[in-house]
Every structure is written in C-alpha cells, then in structure tokens.
Amino acid sequence: PAPTLRLDYRPPAWLVPSMRLDFDLDAAATRVRATLEVEKNLTDGAPRGPLALDGAPGMKPVSVKIDGRLLAEGEWRVEDDQLVIDLVGPKHVVETEVVISPDKNTQLMGLYASGGLLCTQCEAEGFRRITFFPDRPDVLSRYTVKMIADRALYPVLLANGDLVGEGEAEDGRHWAEWRDPFPKPCYLFAMVAGDLKANRDSFTTMSGREVQLGIWVREADLPRTEHAMGALKSSMAWDETVYGREYDLGIFNIVAVADFNFGAMENKGLNVFNSRYILADPETATDADYDAIAGVVAHEYFHNWSGNRVTCRDWFQLSLKEGFTVFRDQEFSADQGSRAVKRIEDVRVLRAAQFPEDGGPLAHPIRPDSYLEISNFYTATVYNKGAEVIRMLHTMLGADGFRRGTDLYFERHDGTAATCEDFVRAMEDANGADLADFRRWYSQAGTPRVRAALSHEPGTARARLTLEQTVPPTPGQDDKQPMPLPLRLALFGAKSGKPIVPERIHVLHDASAEILFEGVDEQPVLSINRGFSAPVIVETNRSSADLAFLSGHDDDPFARFEAMQQLMIDTLVAAIEGRAFDEEAVIEAVRNTLTDKALDAAFIGEAVLLPSEAFLGDQLAVIDPSAIRKARSHLRQRLGRELEAEWRAAYAACAGNRFEYTPSAKGLRRLRTVALGYLDDGGAADAAKLALAQFEGADNMTDRQGALSTLANGTAPERETALAAFYDRYKGDALVLDKWFTTQAISMRDDTAEAVEKLAQHPDFTLANPNRMRALVGAFAANQFAFHVADGRGYRFVADMILKADRLNPQSAARLVPPLGRWRRFEPRRAALMKAELERIVATPGLSKDVFEQASKSLA
Numbered sequence: 001p002a003p004t005l006r007l008d009y010r011p012p013a014w015l016v017p018s019m020r021l022d023f024d025l026d027a028a029a030t031r032v033r034a035t036l037e038v039e040k041n042l043t044d045g046a047p048r049g050p051l052a053l054d055g056a057p058g059m060k061p062v063s064v065k066i067d068g069r070l071l072a073e074g075e076w077r078v079e080d081d082q083l084v085i086d087l088v089g090p091k092h093v094v095e096t097e098v099v100i101s102p103d104k105n106t107q108l109m110g111l112y113a114s115g116g117l118l119c120t121q122c123e124a125e126g127f128r129r130i131t132f133f134p135d136r137p138d139v140l141s142r143y144t145v146k147m148i149a150d151r152a153l154y155p156v157l158l159a160n161g162d163l164v165g166e167g168e169a170e171d172g173r174h175w176a177e178w179r180d181p182f183p184k185p186c187y188l189f190a191m192v193a194g195d196l197k198a199n200r201d202s203f204t205t206m207s208g209r210e211v212q213l214g215i216w217v218r219e220a221d222l223p224r225t226e227h228a229m230g231a232l233k234s235s236m237a238w239d240e241t242v243y244g245r246e247y248d249l250g251i252f253n254i255v256a257v258a259d260f261n262f263g264a265m266e267n268k269g270l271n272v273f274n275s276r277y278i279l280a281d282p283e284t285a286t287d288a289d290y291d292a293i294a295g296v297v298a299h300e301y302f303h304n305w306s307g308n309r310v311t312c313r314d315w316f317q318l319s320l321k322e323g324f325t326v327f328r329d330q331e332f333s334a335d336q337g338s339r340a341v342k343r344i345e346d347v348r349v350l351r352a353a354q355f356p357e358d359g360g361p362l363a364h365p366i367r368p369d370s371y372l373e374i375s376n377f378y379t380a381t382v383y384n385k386g387a388e389v390i391r392m393l394h395t396m397l398g399a400d401g402f403r404r405g406t407d408l409y410f411e412r413h414d415g416t417a418a419t420c421e422d423f424v425r426a427m428e429d430a431n432g433a434d435l436a437d438f439r440r441w442y443s444q445a446g447t448p449r450v451r452a453a454l455s456h457e458p459g460t461a462r463a464r465l466t467l468e469q470t471v472p473p474t475p476g477q478d479d480k481q482p483m484p485l486p487l488r489l490a491l492f493g494a495k496s497g498k499p500i501v502p503e504r505i506h507v508l509h510d511a512s513a514e515i516l517f518e519g520v521d522e523q524p525v526l527s528i529n530r531g532f533s534a535p536v537i538v539e540t541n542r543s544s545a546d547l548a549f550l551s552g553h554d555d556d557p558f559a560r561f562e563a564m565q566q567l568m569i570d571t572l573v574a575a576i577e578g579r580a581f582d583e584e585a586v587i588e589a590v591r592n593t594l595t596d597k598a599l600d601a602a603f604i605g606e607a608v609l610l611p612s613e614a615f616l617g618d619q620l621a622v623i624d625p626s627a628i629r630k631a632r633s634h635l636r637q638r639l640g641r642e643l644e645a646e647w648r649a650a651y652a653a654c655a656g657n658r659f660e661y662t663p664s665a666k667g668l669r670r671l672r673t674v675a676l677g678y679l680d681d682g683g684a685a686d687a688a689k690l691a692l693a694q695f696e697g698a699d700n701m702t703d704r705q706g707a708l709s710t711l712a713n714g715t716a717p718e719r720e721t722a723l724a725a726f727y728d729r730y731k732g733d734a735l736v737l738d739k740w741f742t743t744q745a746i747s748m749r750d751d752t753a754e755a756v757e758k759l760a761q762h763p764d765f766t767l768a769n770p771n772r773m774r775a776l777v778g779a780f781a782a783n784q785f786a787f788h789v790a791d792g793r794g795y796r797f798v799a800d801m802i803l804k805a806d807r808l809n810p811q812s813a814a815r816l817v818p819p820l821g822r823w824r825r826f827e828p829r830r831a832a833l834m835k836a837e838l839e840r841i842v843a844t845p846g847l848s849k850d851v852f853e854q855a856s857k858s859l860a
C-alpha cells in the first residue's frame with residue numbers, strides 16, 4: 001500500500017456545507033440515507049474533478065440520486081473504495097442510500113453494537129463506514145440527523161447538537177431529530193441509540209446561559225456517574241477562567257459504552273466514552289481511576305474549543321488538537337490536586353511511553369510526514385510530547401503571553417480547519433516573538449540529549465555551566481538541527497544548603513552554550529530542568545552526594561524527585577553493568593525522604609519508588625531483563641529490610657485513613673501500599689498477613705487492589721485466597737474484572753508468562769473487548785521481565801494475540817506491536833526471538849494495514 005504524505009495535501013475538490021442523515025436503525029441492517037448539498041470548492045489549489053465520496057471496502061450504494069433524479073448504475077462508479085460521480089454544475093444535491101450491519105462491526109469504527117446499544121466512532125476515518133462522504137477533516141458541514149428505531153430496544157436516541165423534534169412511528173418505533181448549528185468535520189459526528197438513563201445536571205456559563213448536562217449509562221451504573229459529573233462542571237468553569245472559553249450549545253451529553261477502542265471521543269455536544277473513564281465509586285475504582293476520569297472528562301470537554309471549534313486541516317496536524325488539549329487537561333488536573341505529583345506522573349508517562357517510541361523504529365515527529373494508517377499515529381509522541389511542546393511555549397512566553405497567543409488563535413481560526421503552523425504563528429504574532437527555530441519541535445523526531453557540566457573556580461567566586469545538546473538520528477532523519485530548549489535552572493550551596501542562584505530560565509538555542517555565574521563563593525550544586533521544563537534527557541557530572549543533597553533540599557519538588565531517581569538510576573546501572581556501586585546513599589536518601597515531616601505522603605509515595613525495570617532498560621546500551629531484575633530486586637529487598645521500622649511507621653500512620661477523594665487521603669493510600677510492598681520485599685514475616693488484612697478490611701478499591709498486587713507478586717498462600725475472593729466479589733463487573741487480569745499480568749513472579757497464557761484461556765477473557773485485551777495482553781507486554789522471559793514464550797504469546805485480534809479489530813491489534821518492535825535494544829538472543837515473531841507477523845496473509853505498518857516498520 002502507498003503511504004499518504006503530508007506535503008501532498010490539496011484542498012478538497014467539493015465542499016458539503018450542509019447535509020442530512022436519515023437512519024433507520026437496526027442492529028443487523030441499518031439503512032442510512034444521506035442527503036448532501038455539495039458545491040465546487042473555488043479556493044486556490046483545489047483540484048477540479050468529479051465528486052469522490054469515501055466509503056468502506058466493499059460498500060455499495062443501494063441508490064444514488066442527483067438533484068432528485070435516480071441515477072442508473074452506469075452513472076456512478078465505485079473505485080478504490082470511493083463512490084465517484086461526474087457532476088456538471090457547481091452545486092448539486094446528492095442523495096445516497098446504504099445498508100450497514102452494526103452487529104457485525106468488530107472493528108468498533110463507524111456504527112457498531114455494544115451491549116445492546118448502537119453507537120458510533122468516527123475519528124479518524126470511521127464515518128466512511130456509515131455513509132459515502134468526503135471523509136477528511138477540512139470538509140465542514142451543518143448536520144441534521146433523524147433516527148428511527150424500535151422504542152423498546154432503543155428508547156433513547158441521541159446525536160450532536162440540539163434536539164429539534166421527536167415522535168412516534170409505526171410498529172412500536174419512534175424517532176428523534178437533532179440539528180447541530182456548528183459546521184463540523186464528519187469525524188465529530190456521533191449518534192447513540194439504546195436503553196440508557198441519564199444523570200442530569202446543569203451548568204450556567206459565564207455569560208449566563210444554562211446548559212443541560214447529561215451522563216448516559218445503563219440504569220444500574222447511574223450511582224457511579226457523580227465523579228464524572230463533578231469533573232465535567234469543574235472543567236467547564238476552568239476553561240472559562242483560564243482560557244476565556246465558554247460552552248456554545250444548550251446541551252452537553254456524555255454516553256458511556258463498554259466496547260471502545262480508546263479512552264473517549266469529543267464528538268460535538270455528544271461525547272462518547274469508554275465506560276472505564278466515566279464509572280467510579282470507592283468500591284470499584286482506584287484513586288488512579290478517579291484521576292484518569294477527571295482528566296479524560298476534562299480533555300474531551302476542552303476539545304470543544306481545541307479540536308471542534310478549531311479543527312485540524314488534515315491528520316498530519318493531529319497534535320494541533322491533541323498536544324494542546326493534553327496540555328490543557330494536565331494543567332486542569334494540576335490545579336485540582338497536587339501540581340508536583342501530577343507533574344511527576346506526567347513525566348513518568350512520557351518516559352515510559354514516548355521516549356522509547358522516539359528512540360525506536362516507529363519514531364516520528366509530533367507532526368508526522370507520512371502514514372499508511374492514521375490510526376497508528378494516535379501516539380504518545382503526538383499526544384504527550386505534543387503537550388510538552390505546548391508547555392515549552394507556555395514556559396517561554398509566560399502565562400499571559402501564552403494566553404494572548406491562544407486568544408488570537410481561537411479568534412483567527414474559529415470555525416475553520418487549521419494547521420500546527422497556524423498555532424505557532426498566532427503565538428508569534430500575539431507576542432512579537434520569533435519562533436522560527438522552535439518549529440523544529442514539529443518537524444524533528446528524537447529525544448534531545450543535554451550534557452550539563454558545572455565547574456567552580458573557588459578563587460574567583462565564579463561557576464561555569466557548559467551545556468551541549470544533541471538530537472539523535474531517527475528513521476528517515478539522519479541530520480538534526482539543535483532545538484530551543486527552555487531549561488529552568490538554579491544553584492544551591494553544597495555546604496550551606498542555601499540557594500545561591502535563584503531559578504532562572506535559560507533557553508539553549510544552539511548546540512552548545514556556556515553560562516557564567518558570579519558571586520558563587522561556596523561549592524555549588526546544579527539543579528537543572530526543574531519541573532521538567534524541556535522534554536529531554538539530561539546528563540550531568542553530579543556526584544551521588546550532590547544528588548542525595550538535592551533529593552533532600554531542592555525547593556522544586558519535581559527536581560527533588562528527579563535527583564532521587566537519578567541517584568537510584570546511577571546506583572542500579574552501575575550494579576547491572578558490574579561496576580562499583582553504593583547502595584548506602586540510596587538507602588539514606590530514601591530514609592530521609594520517608595521521615596521528612598515537611599513532605600506530604602503523596603510526594604513521598606512517588607519519590608521512594610525505584611525506577612521501573614523498563615526505564616532502567618532505557619538507560620542501558622543493551623537490555624538484559626534478567627540482570628535488571630536482579631539488581632533492582634536486590635536494592636528493593638535491602639530498602640525493605642533496612643528501613644523496616646520506617647516502613648512500618650509509615651504504614652501505621654496511613655492506616656486509619658477512611659475513604660475520601662482528597663489529595664491528602666489519596667496520598668496516604670498511596671504511601672500505605674508502597675510501604676506494604678517494601679515490607680513484603682524486605683521479607684517481613686507478617687507482610688502477607690498484613691496484605692490480606694488490608695485486602696479484606698479495605699473500604700475502597702485503591703487499598704484493596706494495592707494489597708492484591710502485593711500478594712500477586714509473591715507465593716504466600718494468601719495470594720490465592722485474595723485472587724479468588726476478588727474474582728468472586730467482582731465477576732459481574734467488567735471494569736473490575738479487568739483489574740483482576742491486569743494484577744496477574746503485571747506480577748513480578750517468575751512464572752507470569754505461563755500464568756498469562758492460562759488466563760487467555762479463561763472464560764472471561766475475550767479479544768473482542770479492547771479493555772479486556774489491554775488488561776491482559778497490553779499489561780503483560782509492558783511487564784518487562786515477564787514479557788522478555790528468556791525462552792521467548794512471551795513474544796510468541798503476544799504475536800499470537802496480535803494475529804488473532806487483527807481479524808477482529810486491527811486498530812487494537814496494532815497497539816500490541818511496538819513492544820516487539822523494540823527488539824534491537826535487547827541482548828542478542830532475545831532480539832532474535834523478537835525479530836522472528838515480527839517476521840512471522842509480516843508474513844501472515846491478509847494482514848491489516850494497521851498491523852502491517854507497525855510490524856514492517858519495526859523490521860526496517
């Protein structure tokens with residue numbers, strides 16, 4: 001198949017200013033009549049040619065009419081999955097009819113059935129599976145949508161915009177008509193039919209308009225929608241305060257569905273959510289779930305401006321809406337809870353998901369240049385690195401300058417399909433700034449590396465900081481230009497512990513720079529990339545003593561966390577590489593953090609964790625998962641044993657905590673389970689008993705799952721007791737059952753790969769549900785030691801799953817390929833086994849474009 005290239009963009013030949021959709025809904029056979037008002041696009045550069053409407057492979061119109069006249073079969077043709085019609089005049093009304101089968105739609109793109117519901121997912125290219133249409137984001141139309149369906153099966157009929165009519169039809173059927181006054185691309189179309197109940201509420205916007213809010217779920221789930229509703233109202237208020245953006249329709253609906261390919265979808269006025277990002281109560285959802293729900297609800301809501309009012313011209317611009325909106329949701333969450341902990345979590349995600357992508361065969365810039373299948377580009381790079389790029393603009397321009405830029409951007413581009421370039425230009429124009437070099441962040445892939453060396457000349461009271469950056473080559477990009485890197489830095493006195501040079505931002509524009517600090521009359525310690533101000537890897541010449549000092553004294557909490565991580569990494573990497581190492585420094589630093597009365601539990605719970613095995617692997621030239629496991633477990637055991645008294649004290653101090661969703665209660669729960677884990681690894685004789693007691697006595701899922709995870713890592717008899725009890729208690733609840741699968745898939749036990757193979761045979765396992773597939777297979781593939789078990793069975797298992805899933809749902813199957821694609825980073829035996837599985841995948845006949853693209857690029 002031929003790739004789509006960014007530079008091949010041409011405006012559409014035909015526009016569709018308005019359209020009407022008539023749905024006769026039925027799970028087996030839904031009739032879709034589309035009435036399009038089409039007009040020739042007279043803009044510069046628009047090609048002249050016939051009307052070509054995208055359709056799904058194998059789709060054929062039942063009938064085609066032009067201006068009311070039924071065309072004979074020879075007057076239209078289907079070519080390359082497009083319906084092609086030669087039109088003579090500049091404006092016509094085109095009417096097509098198709099019949100589609102939602103209940104056979106296992107890809108979950110277009111119109112599909114999920115647990116008795118009918119719902120849609122159109123981004124990126126799902127609309128063409130519903131009807132023939134120019135399925136590209138730069139064709140914006142006003143929609144009127146009429147749905148007719150059986151009233152008993154589908155009592156609720158929802159679509160975008162405002163409800164303009166409803167009524168009875170024949171044979172127990174009923175209808176509803178919705179109209180969306182805002183022109184939108186077809187990827188934002190949505191429709192839902194089913195037996196749903198709403199949690200209803202309202203929000204009064206800053207200009208005093210009342211918006212009806214509804215979160216639609218199965219009746220039994222209604223009590224679990226309060227948290228999402230609260231998050232929705234908070235995000236509506238936040239976008240007004242922080243960005244001056246108001247909601248623009250009278251209705252905002254959210255629907256939760258059980259079968260969904262990703263998190264949620266920002267369809268205009270009708271967001272559709274994976275139920276895991278809506279449903280929560282203390283009994284079934286962890287604190288992490290609560291946080292994720294608030295983040296995703298906010299994210300989708302924020303898209304109403306960053307994505308819907310201003311949309312993307314083409315899919316290469318995806319980060320225009322996604323990077324910006326992730327930055328917006330991150331800041332929203334930071335404002336709602338602990339900013340420091342939120343930043344730590346976001347950087348962890350970036351390092352776990354985006355850095356490996358940027359350093360591997362699938363590396364691409366946040367604005368890619370080509371794709372085979374756009375679904376493969378909803379990546380950590382486009383989303384999370386994209387958000388970091390926006391954050392750097394915020395850092396460099398300041399909050400006010402950034403806001404001037406977004407105001408101008410929204411004003412200029414409202415109602416249109418824009419580009420990343422438009423966004424950067426608005427930032428420049430609003431601030432009189434020159435971002436010429438900054439644009440490289442959009443075009444260059446790869447994580448920049450910064451080498452920072454601080455030297456002190458005691459006699460002269462001067463310190464000299466030299467900075468050097470390199471951007472590594474990535475596939476298709478051998479030569480890189482330096483990127484502007486905003487580095488927040490400060491100096492502390494090693495002896496006095498006092499700040500010597502207060503925080504400042506240095507933007508490193510060139511390949512290297514030298515900064516001179518005056519008045520430095522004691523030995524300084526460098527604090528750099530504070531708050532993770534640039535998404536880069538920093539290498540410094542700081543000693544363990546410097547890092548230990550910063551981990552206890554830096555006044556930027558992120559930098560404190562970072563110093564501790566670096567100390568742990570230095571120690572573990574030395575151990576893994578067989579060099580001399582000093583575990584004492586880590587043990588003391590952890591002790592100090594753990595007993596520092598000035599720190600809150602949430603921060604401590606993050607700071608005392610060792611870097612993950614996968615992240616340690618990323619620090620090594622060649623990854624040997626067994627060596628990493630050995631060194632990391634050894635240090636964890638020592639920390640557990642030597643700080644046993646401190647862990648016990650922390651555990652006891654957190655124990656009385658009753659469930660409350662507040663930052664401090666969350667922090668206590670976090671630290672409690674972290675302490676339990678260390679006690680267990682340290683070999684405390686009563687650890688399994690403590691864990692079982694926590695498991696049984698918990699009044700919330702965070703504590704219960706935390707205890708279960710601890711037990712699942714070990715061999716105590718309490719393990720099976722807890723796993724069985726958990727299963728019995730929650731077997732009717734799909735979202736909680738997902739946790740049961742995941743807990744076992746991420747277990748540190750040596751036999752996890754075998755256990756996961758067995759779990760794939762469990763009657764509750766299915767590849768048809770993306771959540772369940774991710775819960776077991778996705779989680780397993782992220783468990784470095786287990787997935788890379790030396791005999792290669794982990795690779796074989798995941799490859800088998802990819803091939804099976806590909807026949808049902810290529811988009812989800814393709815997401816499992818990147819872990820195998822990292823083969824070049826592993827020791828030769830494992831690398832060969834991984835590569836062989838990729839080769840087996842690529843050689844399989846009938847592969848989807850999605851899996852083919854990921855697997856073939858991984859071998860290239």
Ligand code: B3K
Nearest residue numbers: 123124264265266375378
């Ligand atoms: N825009 C959707 C993602 C669609 C993914 C399509 N493969 C959700 C989001 O980012 O908000």
Ligand code: ZN
Nearest residue numbers: 299303322325
């Ligand atoms: Zn998004």
